[in-house]
Amino acid sequence: MAAARRELFARSRIPLFHTFCYETMAKNTCWIFISLLLLASPCRSDDGHEMEEFLKREHSLTKPYQAVGSSSSSHWELMGDAMVTTEQVRLTPDMQSKQGAVWSRIPCHLKDWELQVHFKIHGQGKKNLNGDGLAVWYTKERMQKGPVFGNMDFFTGLGVFVDTYPNEEKHLEAQKRRYTPRTQRIFPYILAMVGNGSLGYDHERDGRPTELGGCTAMVRNMNHDTFLFIRYVRRRLTIMIDIEGQHEWRDCLDIPGVHLPQGYYFGASAITGDLSDNHDVISLKLYQLTVLRSKQEEEEEEEVLIPSVDNFELLKMDSTESGMSGIAIFFTVLFSLLGCFLLLVIGLVLYSHWNENSRKRF
Ligand SMILES: *[C@@H]1O[C@H](CO)[C@@H](O)[C@H](O)[C@H]1NC(C)=O
Numbered sequence: 001m002a003a004a005r006r007e008l009f010a011r012s013r014i015p016l017f018h019t020f021c022y023e024t025m026a027k028n029t030c031w032i033f034i035s036l037l038l039l040a041s042p043c044r045s046d047d048g049h050e051m052e053e054f055l056k057r058e059h060s061l062t063k064p065y066q067a068v069g070s071s072s073s074s075h076w077e078l079m080g081d082a083m084v085t086t087e088q089v090r091l092t093p094d095m096q097s098k099q100g101a102v103w104s105r106i107p108c109h110l111k112d113w114e115l116q117v118h119f120k121i122h123g124q125g126k127k128n129l130n131g132d133g134l135a136v137w138y139t140k141e142r143m144q145k146g147p148v149f150g151n152m153d154f155f156t157g158l159g160v161f162v163d164t165y166p167n168e169e170k171h172l173e174a175q176k177r178r179y180t181p182r183t184q185r186i187f188p189y190i191l192a193m194v195g196n197g198s199l200g201y202d203h204e205r206d207g208r209p210t211e212l213g214g215c216t217a218m219v220r221n222m223n224h225d226t227f228l229f230i231r232y233v234r235r236r237l238t239i240m241i242d243i244e245g246q247h248e249w250r251d252c253l254d255i256p257g258v259h260l261p262q263g264y265y266f267g268a269s270a271i272t273g274d275l276s277d278n279h280d281v282i283s284l285k286l287y288q289l290t291v292l293r294s295k296q297e298e299e300e301e302e303e304v305l306i307p308s309v310d311n312f313e314l315l316k317m318d319s320t321e322s323g324m325s326g327i328a329i330f331f332t333v334l335f336s337l338l339g340c341f342l343l344l345v346i347g348l349v350l351y352s353h354w355n356e357n358s359r360k361r362f
């Protein structure tokens with residue numbers, strides 16, 4: 001399994017860039033990042049081949065959920081309406097106005113990790129008559145009830161939201177306004193947000209102002225298993241999904257320069273309102289990824305105290321404005337020129353090679 005997964009990851013790099021750029025709609029910024037990454041790639045060797053992974057049982061929630069919710073010796077704690085059965089941890093039942101969560105009791109001090117979330121969202125409601133979704137957390141705070149998928153607002157750390165109800169769309173419809181196809185998001189929609197304790201989640205706009213990126217994911221009422229992978233390696237956040245029952249990962253989001261402190265807690269939460277769904281977590285498996293770092297890299301990595309994302313303003317600007325900013329134009333032109341120059345060099349090399357060969361033949 002591990003080898004196959006690694007291969008998949010390596011193989012999916014280019015489409016990953018493509019879908020990322022396509023789906024985030026943050027094309028300009030995105031291509032700038034990619035150009036930078038491609039330029040920097042020889043010294044990064046970030047291809048996953050030198051990576052090993054180990055399941056960390058103390059940070060994982062798996063069947064048969066021994067003592068979860070009944071004993072304080074369990075590594076996991078339930079909150080609100082969450083309930084454990086033999087088959088799943090049900091964060092909310094398919095009933096109105098419920099909220100529940102499950103939180104790890106043990107802070108996680110790993111530097112590089114991957115969380116594999118096996119979940120299920122299902123209910124009686126017809127499409128768009130269900131809600132509100134579930135969230136997966138890596139935060140400083142734990143066990144705090146609130147409006148963000150059942151967790152507190154102004155959280156500190158990472159939140160990945162599987163949002164099944166488009167609040168903003170309903171809001172816009174009421175105002176007889178619409179987003180252009182370029183900026184519209186199709187729900188259910190998965191997105192990531194990094195909070196620093198003073199950033200709020202805008203529920204009415206489905207978190208758009210603080211969104212780092214995301215993707216559409218038809219995850220509701222599926223007969224097969226649905227998975228979410230959250231990978232954090234070398235300050236790079238990658239989210240992939242496996243929701244079609246084909247055992248294939250699909251890229252959802254991939255962002256470098258994400259700074260998350262160590263020692264935070266993993267958790268999952270969900271909420272229902274006027275509309276509802278069963279929000280089930282079947283397992284949370286945390287893998288430690290061991291990444292080879294050079295001494296220099298080790299030294300350069302200073303400890304993170306407050307979560308942040310490099311170029312967050314740029315990401316945000318691009319998702320709210322349709323025109324290119326001056327910086328974007330500058331970089332687009334710069335990298336286009338660099339690309340042309342590279343092609344020219346390759347062309348010259350190939351040409352001289354061909355020339356030499358044809359001379360040898362005569
Ligand atoms: C949190 O992030 C926002 C937006 O980037 C920033 O304005 C604010 O100063 C940050 N707060 C802290 C405590 O770092």
Ligand SMILES: [Ca+2]
Pocket residue numbers: 132163164165166167203206
């Ligand atoms: Ca929503």
